[in-house]
Amino acid sequence: MSVGNVTQAVRFTDNGLTLVLGNNVDLGGDGSRNGTGKTTIINALSYAIYGNALTNIRKDNLINKTNAKQMIVTLDFVKDGTSYRIERGRKPNVLKYYVNEQNIDEDEAQGENRQTQSQIEKLFGMSHDMFKHIVALNTYTEPFLSMRANDQRAIIEQLLGITMLSEKAEVLKEQQRLTRDAIKEEEYRIKAIEEANARIEKSIGDLERRQKIWRDQQASDVQSFQQQIDTLKKIDIQIELNNHKLLSDYLDKKKLKDESERWLSNIRLDNSKQDKIIVRLEKEIVSLKDHKCHSCGQDIHDDKQALILKDKEDQLGETRSQVLVNLEQEQEWLDAIKQLGELGQIPVTHYNTETEAHNHNTKLKNLQAQIESKQNESDTYQEQIDSLRETGVQEITWDTMNQLNTVKDHQDFLYKLLTNKDSFIRKRVIEQNLEYLNSRLAYYLTKLGLPHEVQFQPDLTVEITELGRDLDFDNLSRGERNRLILGLSWSFRDVFESMNTPINFLAIDELIDSGMDTNGVDGALGVLKKIERERNKNIFLISHRDELVGRVSNILQVIKEGGFTTFSLDTEFIDAK
DSSP states (O other): OOOOSOOOOOOSOEEEEEEEEEEEGGGSSOOOTTTHHHHHHHHHHHHHSSSOOOOSSSSSGSSSSOOOSSEEEEEEEETTEEEEEEEEEETTTEEEETTTEEEEOOOTTTSSHHHHHHHHHHHTTTTTTHHHHHTEEETTTGGGGGHHHHHHHHHHHHHHHHHHHHHHHHHHHHHHHHHHHHHHHHHHHHHHHHHHHHHHHHHHHHHHHHHHHHHHHHHHHOOOOOHHHHHHTOOOHHHHHHHHHHHHHHHHHHHHHHHHHHHHHHHHHHHHHHHHHHHHHHHHHHHHTTTOTTTTOOOOOOHHHHHHHHHHHHHHHHHHHHHHHHHHHHHHHHHHHHHOOOSOOOOOOSSSSHHHHTTHHHHHHHHHHHHHHHOOOOOOHHHHHHHHHHHTTOOOOOOOHHHHHHHHHHHHHHHHHHHTTHHHHHHHHHHHHHHHHHHHHHHHHTTTTTOOEEOOHHHTTEEEETEEEEEGGGGGGGGHHHHHHHHHHHHHHHHHHHOOOOOOOOEEESSTSSOOOHHHHHHHHHHHHHHHHHHHHHEEOOOOOGGGGGGGGEEEEEEHHHHEEEEEEEEEOOOOO
């Protein structure tokens, strides 16, 4: 917005870590970093590609207020050996798109062309929202984890290649329409023949339905009889009868044993009660002999003490006698149970009663007779059907219709796979790429010194945890949020580049300035240098921090003087530490 008196050019093709510093001479210079137009660099890039700035600035407000017109942004780039140019401007509105220097589209009247814009965005392979999160990071951009769930999902689906499935689905949708039209044409042809055959086919159809019902019932009856015969033939009737006798003996013996164990249990329970009474009486007698009341401990006169003592000794004698009787009875029942011996396993029988077992052979003969009778029943429908078909039913060929329906079913199946969120294709795409995304995110967060664990779940939601405790993004400090924003951006970029053409440029606008401590800054710079060194990236680090000067490859000065901004064309190279 402050550029306007002279055309300014910025190269994004020189590899290295570039620190973009501002110098506002209008505010005194020498440390005045604000309002110089540093962010204009990435706003211009965003406008060239998408027709909008990164920030929420109205298009007309992008124009230099002094000039008030003739704003133009030109972007030259190369992809897969093909050169491209985009020229986009306001007042007048302009949109020009060149491929290998050939003008593909020009609309100077409106400066907007949806088809051309669609081509441009398809070429870059990302939406404007994704661009904000992986190419040009700005402090004013709403953080990914602060966005609404649907907006988050849209970015992630695009990143993981799911949006590509939707694009393929749109192509398939047109193919489905053509197939449906072909099916309708074939239906009209067949219908013309069917109308001539309608009356005869209706009669034949009625007969065939009744024939099918009859045949299905016949087959079902035969199958049922045969299953019963097969089951009965597996039974050894002599063993079955013997098992019924053994079962009767088993049940009688079990009844006796259960009754004996019940009486034994009752006797033992009574003995337990008598033993407790004996213990109580013995304690009371000892107390009485000491001339003490067994209940309250007070002294007792001799005449009263003697009477109570005798009563307690009588009770004790009766109780002990009862215990002896119980012990004798207990032994008798134990002997009875021992005499019965072990029950063993309960005999298994097929029939519920012995009477049913005796009728086994008769039942088997009856079933064999029934199955023979059912199999010998004649089909009275077939002759009628054959007679009707000979009267002149025209042949209908279904080969074309079958082929078309097969194509349609296949197309419908593919369409569901491409569009249904629960389809195995979408799940497979998510699983493959989500694992890589989470691994890269864990790597970058470790490098940035963020102690939290952040993972994308199969439903594409994000979980933030620390020491097993779930957190929201807003729970984090400003510095922690910025570390997470950087980690997410770099992870997104890795996933994008693994599936698409690598992007040579990355801009980070003041994120490192905002709330990042020394460790955070060190971690971020370490990652950026590694990316620049190993992947040949040109990284613009827009900042107010003068202390970063000695830690970058080069410096781009953004100078504002007299209300206009200029970018230093010659980059100052520094021996980065």
